[in-house]
Amino acid sequence: MFKRVLIGVTFALILGFATFAATQAQTDPEAYGSDDCGECHEAVTAQWENSVHGHASIAESFLAAWAEADNEPECLACHTTGYSAATGSYDKEGIACETCHPSNPAEHPQKIMQTDISSRLCGSCHVDTFAEWETSEHGQEELTCARCHNPHSNALRVGSMQDTCRTCHKEETHFFTFTAHAEEGLLCTDCHLAAKSEPLGNGHSQISHTFSIGSETCTDCHNEEMHMPGSNLAQTMGNAVMMEASILPADTVESQDKISTAQPSPSSPYNFAILAALIGMAFGLVGSPWLEKWQAKLRAEKVGGHDGQ
Numbered sequence: 001m002f003k004r005v006l007i008g009v010t011f012a013l014i015l016g017f018a019t020f021a022a023t024q025a026q027t028d029p030e031a032y033g034s035d036d037c038g039e040c041h042e043a044v045t046a047q048w049e050n051s052v053h054g055h056a057s058i059a060e061s062f063l064a065a066w067a068e069a070d071n072e073p074e075c076l077a078c079h080t081t082g083y084s085a086a087t088g089s090y091d092k093e094g095i096a097c098e099t100c101h102p103s104n105p106a107e108h109p110q111k112i113m114q115t116d117i118s119s120r121l122c123g124s125c126h127v128d129t130f131a132e133w134e135t136s137e138h139g140q141e142e143l144t145c146a147r148c149h150n151p152h153s154n155a156l157r158v159g160s161m162q163d164t165c166r167t168c169h170k171e172e173t174h175f176f177t178f179t180a181h182a183e184e185g186l187l188c189t190d191c192h193l194a195a196k197s198e199p200l201g202n203g204h205s206q207i208s209h210t211f212s213i214g215s216e217t218c219t220d221c222h223n224e225e226m227h228m229p230g231s232n233l234a235q236t237m238g239n240a241v242m243m244e245a246s247i248l249p250a251d252t253v254e255s256q257d258k259i260s261t262a263q264p265s266p267s268s269p270y271n272f273a274i275l276a277a278l279i280g281m282a283f284g285l286v287g288s289p290w291l292e293k294w295q296a297k298l299r300a301e302k303v304g305g306h307d308g309q
Helices: 002-024 034-039 042-049 060-068 073-079 119-123 127-135 161-166 170-176 188-192 215-226 230-247 250-261 269-308
Strands: none
Touching: 034 042, 060 073, 119 127, 161 170, 161 188, 170 188
């Protein structure tokens, strides 16, 4: 009986170890490489192939700008995948899957494919945009780039820019629809993501990502109104006052003038006397019952004293 148990335990250990070794064995890298992502992730791969990231090194706009920059090799560090500054070679055209998924593809799907969704990764190429975002309220709240941008298609996660803002700023976007700006067809991004006027910097961002509004944002549309000559401004203000007076009834305008020109008068000593009299009257009314009881007690004590004599 003991031998049977020993043999059973031995076979169990052997089969268990063999099974564990088989399940932990790495798949041949040639069977599952970084080029095979589309076999399982077909939709995502299709998005990437048609995206700005996917065409980062072959887009005509990049090739033209690269030629103007005398084919600077450091440009390939952001526009290709696996670029080596020492050899000047790279593994793949464009920004491929392994840029954001740094795990070894040979270990997938047996192991989870790690994903780097940090804004700092985006900032390694989009330097200026990352610096702007980092100091913005979005950056302070740690709302990463991937919260608004789909890294595969490079489009917004929600259909339009206005819808993207609305996913978080529900109350603001609701009341914005009733403003004069909205009636003119403006969107949140027309002011909060204004186009840059200075030359493009590192990262080639054409839109500011500080999300703040400066005076230059207003002057782009309201320049004449904000910098109107003094005479015209005075005339405009005068017309506004006259218009207000024509709309309001005469007695209302007169009463407003009285309110605006009235000066506070010094306090009269009679006012204090009247106030003191009112306080005394109230005190007398409230305290009279106790005063009457006190007087009655004194009379009773006095009468009792005379009877004792």
